[in-house]
Amino acid sequence: MNNPLIPQKKKVLDVIAQTDIDITYKVEFDEKLKGGQFVQVSIPRVGEAPISVSDFGDGYIEMTIRKVGKLTDEIYNLKPGDYMYLRGPYGNGFPIEKYENKHLIIAAGGTGLAPVKNIVNHFNGDIDKVKKFDLLLGFKSPKDILFKDEIENWKKNINLTLTVDNADENWTGNSGLITTFVPNVEIDNMDDVQVVIVGPPVMMKFTALEFLKLGVPKEQIWVSFERKMSCAIGKCGHCKIDETYVCLEGPVFNYTKGEELID
Numbered sequence: 231m232n233n234p235l236i237p238q239k240k241k242v243l244d245v246i247a248q249t250d251i252d253i254t255y256k257v258e259f260d261e262k263l264k265g266g267q268f269v270q271v272s273i274p275r276v277g278e279a280p281i282s283v284s285d286f287g288d289g290y291i292e293m294t295i296r297k298v299g300k301l302t303d304e305i306y307n308l309k310p311g312d313y314m315y316l317r318g319p320y321g322n323g324f325p326i327e328k329y330e331n332k333h334l335i336i337a338a339g340g341t342g343l344a345p346v347k348n349i350v351n352h353f354n355g356d357i358d359k360v361k362k363f364d365l366l367l368g369f370k371s372p373k374d375i376l377f378k379d380e381i382e383n384w385k386k387n388i389n390l391t392l393t394v395d396n397a398d399e400n401w402t403g404n405s406g407l408i409t410t411f412v413p414n415v416e417i418d419n420m421d422d423v424q425v426v427i428v429g430p431p432v433m434m435k436f437t438a439l440e441f442l443k444l445g446v447p448k449e450q451i452w453v454s455f456e457r458k459m460s461c462a463i464g465k466c467g468h469c470k471i472d473e474t475y476v477c478l479e480g481p482v483f484n485y486t487k488g489e490e491l492i493d
């Protein structure tokens with residue numbers, strides 16, 4: 231990447247509907263990146279927004295984008311062979327080397343699953359790299375569940391708890407907030423635990439509190455912030471909370487720092 235501010239025209243390779251309004255886009259991309267980083271996605275004359283990379287491979291990235299407004303409405307209409315513009319990757323990403331050989335617990339709410347999906351796939355593909363893996367997934371309702379096929383696959387290797395806030399008459403699984411299920415996680419050795427929490431700010435706050443109640447030290451908890459960004463390179467101050475530039479120092483924070491940033 232020569233100039234980090236110039237968006238590059240990239241071809242959409244595949245489009246997979248997750249729900250009525252959440253679509254996964256596989257897009258050509260050659261830059262090296264790590265799970266938890268984000269790119270700035272744009273359509274000329276429409277706008278630009280930060281989007282997490284949900285997975286990546288040789289020559290491509292995947293992003294799961296919810297149709298919520300001006301830009302994402304335009305992106306929603308893109309088909310394979312169409313183009314979008316990307317710049318990045320930006321942000322720090324998750325320190326996955328710290329999770330190796332540990333009891334990894336990931337709690338993800340809604341689209342918060344997108345930024346951690348790559349970590350889940352990484353360890354699911356090589357499950358001996360972690361001592362134990364618990365995955366807590368919460369969605370508003372059954373129709374909001376993302377990555378259904380992957381969830382079925384993850385269940386084979388991972389202790390997976392899937393819950394919905396509002397069940398319908400056909401739903402036979404768990405219901406209730408993700409926080410309800412945190413005390414069920416069996417922790418054998420507190421020193422081994424690494425917890426990753428990603429979701430709306432209120433979900434991250436209360437889920438972290440539940441893990442703290444279980445005795446998990448703040449140093450072993452990680453969160454990621456979807457703070458509205460603009461330049462993504464530490465110039466405009468859009469993402470700033472107090473003295474912290476979320477685009478540069480985040481979006482992933484250890485909870486020792488992350489708890490101060492919840493605004």
Ligand SMILES: Cc1cc2nc3c(=O)[nH]c(=O)nc-3n(C[C@H](O)[C@H](O)[C@H](O)COP(=O)(O)OP(=O)(O)OC[C@H]3O[C@@H](n4cnc5c(N)ncnc54)[C@H](O)[C@@H]3O)c2cc1C
Nearest residue numbers: 279280281282294295296298299300301302344456457458
């Ligand atoms: C680091 C990071 C990673 C993100 N990853 C993803 C992702 O993987 N998938 C995804 O769908 N979205 C993600 N987002 C959110 C995404 O950037 C916004 O939804 C996007 O800006 C909406 O643009 P728009 O022009 O379509 O909507 P707008 O017309 O700008 O807004 C539509 C509605 O969404 C609200 N909104 C806009 N931006 C945000 C925001 N950043 N956070 C919360 N509410 C917002 C507005 O208040 C409004 O109600 C991420 C944001 C950040 C900062």
Ligand code: FES
Nearest residue numbers: 460462466467477
């Ligand atoms: S988004 Fe501009 S400084 Fe962070």
